[in-house]
Amino acid sequence: MNFAELHNHYKSLQIESHLVDVIEKGEKFVYPSGHHLEPGVGFVYFIIEGSLSISVAGSELSIGNAIEHMPIGLMERYCPLVDFEYTSMTPITVIKLSWEDFDNIFIYATPERVIELVTILIYMTVFSLDLHFERKQASSYQTIRPMLFRYLYRTQTHKNEKEGLAAFIIRRTNLSRTHVFRVLADLKEGGYITVEKGKLVSINKTLPDDY
Numbered sequence: 001m002n003f004a005e006l007h008n009h010y011k012s013l014q015i016e017s018h019l020v021d022v023i024e025k026g027e028k029f030v031y032p033s034g035h036h037l038e039p040g041v042g043f044v045y046f047i048i049e050g051s052l053s054i055s056v057a058g059s060e061l062s063i064g065n066a067i068e069h070m071p072i073g074l075m076e077r078y079c080p081l082v083d084f085e086y087t088s089m090t091p092i093t094v095i096k097l098s099w100e101d102f103d104n105i106f107i108y109a110t111p112e113r114v115i116e117l118v119t120i121l122i123y124m125t126v127f128s129l130d131l132h133f134e135r136k137q138a139s140s141y142q143t144i145r146p147m148l149f150r151y152l153y154r155t156q157t158h159k160n161e162k163e164g165l166a167a168f169i170i171r172r173t174n175l176s177r178t179h180v181f182r183v184l185a186d187l188k189e190g191g192y193i194t195v196e197k198g199k200l201v202s203i204n205k206t207l208p209d210d211y
Contacts, residue, residue, distance in 0.1 A: 002146065002150075003134075003146075003149070006126065007067070007153070007157075010067065010068070010123050015116045015119050016069065017112065017113070017116065018069075018105055018113060018117075019069075021105045022095050022105060025098075025101040025104075026046070026095035026096055026101065027097075028095055028096075029093070029094045029095075029096060030091065030092070030093050030094070031092050031094065032088070033160075034087065035092070036085065036086065037052065037087070037088065037092075039073030040073075042099055043096050043098055044072065044073045044097050044099065045096055046069065046072070046097065047066055047070070047072065050092030051065055051066075051090045051092070051154075051161055052072070052086050053089050054085070055085050055087070056083065056084060057083040057085045058083075060171065061172060061173070061174070062172045063128075063131065064172075065089070065154070067127055070124060071102070071120070072086060089158070090160035091160065134146045134147065139211070140179060140183070140211075141183060143173055144175070145207055147169050148207065149203070151168050151169075151200050154168075165184065165199060165200045166180050166184060166198065167198075191204055191205065192204060192205055193207075
């Protein structure tokens with residue numbers, strides 16, 4: 001199981017019948033890259049275009065990125081103890097929806113809509129578990145290794161993201177800047193990866209299991 005396989009399978013499910021109603025009932029906003037989206041009480045937000053990063057408030061570490069159809073603000077609605085920060089990594093298009101409209105679209109509509117919502121929430125959990133597994137490896141290199149694949153996949157699916165490879169890894173781990181740059185330099189020197197202008201262009205051959 002890896003992020004690309006999970007994400008491609010999730011997208012293949014075509015759980016998007018709700019989007020027509022969400023767009024019709026909600027209010028549309030467009031924000032630039034670097035915008036901090038703050039979920040307001042009484043509202044849920046859907047990112048219909050662009051990439052949104054999630055982090056714990058007050059922490060520089062990124063938890064991950066929002067997946068398609070993820071209702072931003074729903075966790076805060078039902079568990080007000082959580083405190084997340086949301087930052088756009090690219091320009092984003094957002095639909096702002098009231099709790100009442102959200103409930104009418106998902107909860108009180110049809111069984112199929114409930115299944116869509118449950119599926120989205122389950123995949124949110126699956127992606128979170130995958131991230132936890134990825135970043136709790138025995139060694140720092142074993143943490144970096146899968147993140148190379150994740151970064152390459154993200155650059156292929158989100159063309160407008162400008163984050164460099166080293167920054168991507170450092171922002172999501174507790175690894176030191178010096179160590180990350182050293183590992184990347186060694187992989188580049190060994191011909192395992194191609195990096196241009198700080199961005200990973202390709203993984204050229206099977207990465208070693210250990211560093």
